[in-house]
Amino acid sequence: MRQTLIVLALVSALLHLYLGWRLLPALPWPPAAVGLAGLWLLASTVLTPAPLLARGIRDPRQADRLAWTGYLAMGLFSSLLVLTLLRELLLLAAALLPADWFRPGLPARSAQGVVLLAALLSLVGLLNARRLAAVRTVAVPVAGLPAALQGFRIVQLSDVHVGHTIKRGYLQAIVDRANGLQADLMALTGDLVDGSVHSLREHTAPFGELRARHGVYAVTGNHEYYSGADSWVAEWRRLGITPLMNEHRVIEHEGAPLLVAGVTDYSAHRFDASQRSDPAAALAGAPGTATVKLLLAHQPRSAPAAAEAGYDLQLSGHTHGGQFLPWNWFVPLQQPYTAGLHRLRRLWVYTSRGTGYWGPPLRFGAPSEITLLTLTRAQAVDPPA
Numbered sequence: 461m462r463q464t465l466i467v468l469a470l471v472s473a474l475l476h477l478y479l480g481w482r483l484l485p486a487l488p489w490p491p492a493a494v495g496l497a498g499l500w501l502l503a504s505t506v507l508t509p510a511p512l513l514a515r516g517i518r519d520p521r522q523a524d525r526l527a528w529t530g531y532l533a534m535g536l537f538s539s540l541l542v543l544t545l546l547r548e549l550l551l552l553a554a555a556l557l558p559a560d561w562f563r564p565g566l567p568a569r570s571a572q573g574v575v576l577l578a579a580l581l582s583l584v585g586l587l588n589a590r591r592l593a594a595v596r597t598v599a600v601p602v603a604g605l606p607a608a609l610q611g612f613r614i615v616q617l618s619d620v621h622v623g624h625t626i627k628r629g630y631l632q633a634i635v636d637r638a639n640g641l642q643a644d645l646m647a648l649t650g651d652l653v654d655g656s657v658h659s660l661r662e663h664t665a666p667f668g669e670l671r672a673r674h675g676v677y678a679v680t681g682n683h684e685y686y687s688g689a690d691s692w693v694a695e696w697r698r699l700g701i702t703p704l705m706n707e708h709r710v711i712e713h714e715g716a717p718l719l720v721a722g723v724t725d726y727s728a729h730r731f732d733a734s735q736r737s738d739p740a741a742a743l744a745g746a747p748g749t750a751t752v753k754l755l756l757a758h759q760p761r762s763a764p765a766a767a768e769a770g771y772d773l774q775l776s777g778h779t780h781g782g783q784f785l786p787w788n789w790f791v792p793l794q795q796p797y798t799a800g801l802h803r804l805r806r807l808w809v810y811t812s813r814g815t816g817y818w819g820p821p822l823r824f825g826a827p828s829e830i831t832l833l834t835l836t837r838a839q840a841v842d843p844p845a
Contacts, residue, residue: 486571527624535820585822593828601838608716615643618777619814623654650681650758668699719750781813781826
């Protein structure tokens with residue numbers, strides 16, 4: 461942990477030094493204003509890695525304040541860095557144009573534009589992150605869907621990340637809206653928490669109020685393993701939620717069986733070798749009468765194994781839809797799907813953008829969602845993708 465903090469502090473210092481070097485001398489502001497900007501960069505250098513220290517603070521209020529301050533600084537810093545890099549490309553392009561095309565005031569105006577636009581993006585991103593997630597409706601055409609399952613409603617919540625900046629009130633509003641959708645089944649696809657059961661039990665209590673005709677099911681995400689997955693699985697059971705740890709349940713809806721399975725997080729074996737994610741193992745002992753198979757898997761990259769095992773629909777999260785720049789650019793390097801409904805051979809994969817957020821309270825171009833998925837009968841099997 462100490463080595464990680466040292467590395468992050470060094471990286472933060474170097475990147476902030478770069479921002480100061482490229483922006484401060486070019487700003488067309490009075491010296492006092494430029495000095496204040498420099499002081500903010502200095503403070504941000506220290507604050508950006510600070511959320512990592514929050515868990516070590518015993519006083520929860522002080523820990524939350526430190527996390528809030530650090531995450532806000534991290535979000536603004538991220539916007540400044542991305543926009544500064546784009547400014548570099550703009551200045552390079554301008555330098556390559558004929559001399560009479562290059563306006564001497566461009567460096568100053570662009571530096572000012574970077575600062576003002578970063579502040580605006582951070583404000584808009586904060587408002588987007590803190591507002592209640594909207595309901596996103598998705599129809600999933602399933603080949604061979606029994607008539608009794610036509611219109612079956614699944615509500616998915618994912619990546620809420622109850623922790624330092626997301627508390628009981630934020631979660632309660634999500635639960636109330638989700639319950640209003642009158643789901644046949646509720647699916648919680650991991651990363652529900654960021655912290656221990658002891659520190660968050662009061663704030664995660666609203667999860668116990670979730671209601672669906674055939675129950676509420678949950679799977680672990682990577683953040684559950686950072687926070688003590690076994691303890692959280694036990695807490696979910698206490699709240700009336702059914703955890704699915706490489707296992708399944710069969711429910712009867714209007715006389716038709718539907719299999720709902722769940723796997724541990726794709727990376728679970730790194731924390732506990734006995735909990736290696738296995739979509740095929742989750743089907744062990746499944747009755748042949750359950751022709752429609754639903755899989756809850758935190759990460760979209762479980763999809764190839766799920767398709768091989770014969771599932772019809774996989775519900776995932778993890779990506780946050782990118783959440784904000786520059787992460788939007790990096791998610792596709794790790795995951796096959798960033799957001800929305802996709803097809804992999806027979807398998808449909810839906811990836812939620814997340815119902816909360818992680819880290820900086822920012823969302824830009826990737827709105828949070830409470831997902832309402834409705835099963836519909838496909839006319840024919842679509843060609844493999």
